[in-house]
Amino acid sequence: xxxxxxxxxxxxxxxxxxxxxxxxxxxxxxxxxxxxxxxxxxxxxxxxxxxxxxxxxxxxxxxxxxxxxxxxxxxxxxxxxxxxxxxxxxxxxxxxxxxxxxxxxxxxxxxxxxxxxxxxxxxxxxxxxxxxxxxxxxxxxxxxxxxxxxxxxxxxxxxxxxxxxxxxxxxxxxxxxxxxxxxxxxxxxxxxxxxxxxxxxxxxxxxxxxxxxxxxxxxxxxxxxxxxxxxxxxxxxxxxxxxxxxxxxxxxxxxxxxxxxxxxxxxxxxxxxxxxxxxxxxxxxxxxxxxxxxxxxxxxxxxxxxxxxxxxxxxxxxxxxxxxxxxxxxxxxxxxxxxxxxxxxxxxxxxxxxxxxxxxxxxxxxxxxxxxxxxxxxxxxxxxxxxxxxxxxxxx
Ligand code: AMP
Numbered sequence: 001x002x003x004x005x006x007x008x009x010x011x012x013x014x015x016x017x018x019x020x021x022x023x024x025x026x027x028x029x030x031x032x033x034x035x036x037x038x039x040x041x042x043x044x045x046x047x048x049x050x051x052x053x054x055x056x057x058x059x060x061x062x063x064x065x066x067x068x069x070x071x072x073x074x075x076x077x078x079x080x081x082x083x084x085x086x087x088x089x090x091x092x093x094x095x096x097x098x099x100x101x102x103x104x105x106x107x108x109x110x111x112x113x114x115x116x117x118x119x120x121x122x123x124x125x126x127x128x129x130x131x132x133x134x135x136x137x138x139x140x141x142x143x144x145x146x147x148x149x150x151x152x153x154x155x156x157x158x159x160x161x162x163x164x165x166x167x168x169x170x171x172x173x174x175x176x177x178x179x180x181x182x183x184x185x186x187x188x189x190x191x192x193x194x195x196x197x198x199x200x201x202x203x204x205x206x207x208x209x210x211x212x213x214x215x216x217x218x219x220x221x222x223x224x225x226x227x228x229x230x231x232x233x234x235x236x237x238x239x240x241x242x243x244x245x246x247x248x249x250x251x252x253x254x255x256x257x258x259x260x261x262x263x264x265x266x267x268x269x270x271x272x273x274x275x276x277x278x279x280x281x282x283x284x285x286x287x288x289x290x291x292x293x294x295x296x297x298x299x300x301x302x303x304x305x306x307x308x309x310x311x312x313x314x315x316x317x318x319x320x321x322x323x324x325x326x327x328x329x330x331x332x333x334x335x336x337x338x339x340x341x342x343x344x345x346x347x348x349x350x351x352x353x354x355x356x357x358x359x360x361x362x363x364x365x366x367x368x369x370x371x372x373x374x375x376x377x378x379x380x381x382x383x384x385x386x387x388x389x390x391x392x393x394x395x396x
Contacts, residue, residue, distance in 0.1 A: 001181045004393040005174040006045065006144045009166075012052035014110055018140035019049065019170065020157055020388075022147035022372065023060035023078045031077050037359070038149075039081055041372060045146045045170035046086070046113070053110035057140055059119050059157045060147070067123030079115050090115055096122065097135055105139065119157045126155050133160025145388055146170025148177075149351060149373040154387035162391035169392055172372065177389065179348060179369045180380035188313035188346060189215055193381075194305070194336060196221030197319025197353060200241040202375070207251050209382045216261040218305050220297050220321035220332060224265050227252065233285045236270065238294035263308055267298030269322065269329060276326035296322025297332035306339035315340060318350040318378055324357055333357050341366035350377035 006017075021042045026034045033039070049056050065073040079092045091114040093101045104114060119125045124132035133156040137143065143165050145151065150158055151173070161167070169177060183191075191214045195203055200223050210217060219227055222239035229240050230248035255262045266285060270292035271278035282298045283289060297305070309315055317340060321332035334357070340347040341363040349355050349367055351374030364370050371377045379386055 001177055001389070002395045003169045003174065003177050003389065004395045006048070006168040006170055007174075008393075008395065009142065009168055012049065012054040015054050015142060016105070016108075016140040017049055017054045017056055018136065018143045018161065018165070019045065019056055019058045020143070020145045020147045020150075020161075021046075021058050021060045022149045023058075023075060024062050024149070025078065027062075027072075027077055033077055033081055036081055038372070039078060039085065041172055042146060043085060045144065045172060046082075048171060049144070050086075050111045050113070055105075055108045055110060056113045057105075058113060058115045059136070060115075061120040061125070061150070061155075061157075062118045063120070065118060065120050067120065067126065069121045073118050073120070075115060075118050082113070082115065086113070088113070093117065124156055128154045128156050128160045130160065132156045134164050137161045137164035140165060143167040144170050145392060146173050147388075148173050148371070148376050150376070151176075151373065151386045151388035152376045152379040152384075159387040159390070162388070167392045175369075176371055176373060176377070177380075179371070180377060183314065183316060183346070183348065183381060184213070184383060187213065190312050190314075191215050192218065192308060192312040192315040194218040194220070194309065194315060194317040194340075195223060195319050196317075196321045196333070196336075198222040198239060200226050200244050203319065203378065204241075204244050204247060204251070206378050206382050208254065211251070211255050211258055211260045213381070213383075214260065214316075216263060216308060217255070218263045218308060220265055220301070220305065220336070221319050222294075223319065224297075225294055227262070227264050228285060231264070234288050234290065235294060236288050236290050236292040238292070263305060265294075265297045265301040266304060267300045268294040269296040269298055269331075271295050271329075274323075276328070278326075278328075280328070294322075295326070296324075296329040302332060302335040306335060309336065309339040310343055312343060312345060312347075314346040314348075315343070316348045316350060316377075316381060317354050318352070318374060320353045320357055324353070330357075334361055337361050337363050348377075350374055350381075
């Protein structure tokens with residue numbers, strides 16, 4: 001995939017740019033942003049557009065207000081943060097398509113920024129409504145998408161709008177697309193996929209297409225218990241998706257036929273209760289206690305997984321190895337992050353919890369790339385067409 005970047009567009013001065021950002025930041029009860037990483041990551045494209053004299057209309061979602069105006073999901077705190085970071089006034093428009101908005105648009109000067117209120121306050125957004133998309137597109141001359149984390153969603157401000165105006169990648173989006181295109185088109189072998197986390201139903205389908213692309217797959221986190229159950233092991237009271245055990249068996253069979261090695265945990269930190277204070281012991285697969293919950297991979301597994309990662313020429317990681325939010329069960333995730341950070345080949349971590357873990361362990365700088373997209377990066381890797389990318393202009 002070779003998409004044109006906004007830097008390829010030569011006529012930005014005075015041009016109205018509808019800029020899709022991912023400002024879906026965590027905001028606490030007092031309206032304070034607890035992690036502004038997504039806003040910081042948006043700055044290079046915003047600053048670039050400002051310097052080139054574009055008129056910037058920013059659209060983003062925040063949380064899941066389900067098509068209703070819910071003040072707790074307002075982008076107002078984000079606007080305040082942006083003002084602080086850019087040291088300039090910013091227009092905040094709460095009434096989309098209103099007279100007031102049209103007037104503001106007419107008075108915008110080159111380099112000015114207008115932020116639209118949470119686009120998910122409008123039910124048409126998630127329905128990818130055609131008329132709504134057209135009206136959004138009519139606000140600007142061109143569209144720029146810098147929200148890789150949502151690029152897989154067929155929503156109006158991501159996909160719909162691209163049908164109606166020339167559409168380009170923002171700087172961050174261009175980098176994301178470049179990295180994942182490299183992973184798909186120029187695999188360096190051994191290519192290792194490391195999957196963890198809890199959402200088995202989301203990720204299990206992906207494993208089938210990964211088997212066609214990678215040399216081995218490491219599976220940890222809660223997901224491993226569905227696979228260990230498929231192999232006939234007792235996993236006590238660990239989190240298992242019963243409805244996916246049969247499918248997991250098929251995947252194990254497919255991998256074997258394709259000579260793709262699947263590595264599952266061989267030992268575990270097992271607790272009696274799901275709590276951050278829970279006492280735990282280490283057990284191998286054969287000795288897993290009936291009343292135990294697997295909370296993290298054990299030391300032998302850490303050694304095994306780390307060795308496999310150390311030999312990789314390319315690796316992609318998505319999903320924690322254990323309940324890493326609880327300090328005592330974060331060792332597995334930390335060890336994987338460390339093993340990848342120590343490997344100087346192409347090590348990529350895909351969004352969500354694993355990217356957050358890499359940042360928390362202060363290892364971000366040691367990675368080839370830390371993606372801002374979890375679901376979107378998995379979709380790229382799977383080779384599926386991302387709704388938000390389809391109509392973005394190709395590089396000439
Ligand atoms: P996901 O969104 O699919 O990447 O899942 C992330 C979540 O998986 C995190 O909140 C982890 O606490 C959770 N998780 C990882 N390992 C386990 C486990 N062994 N048991 C229960 N939850 C887990």
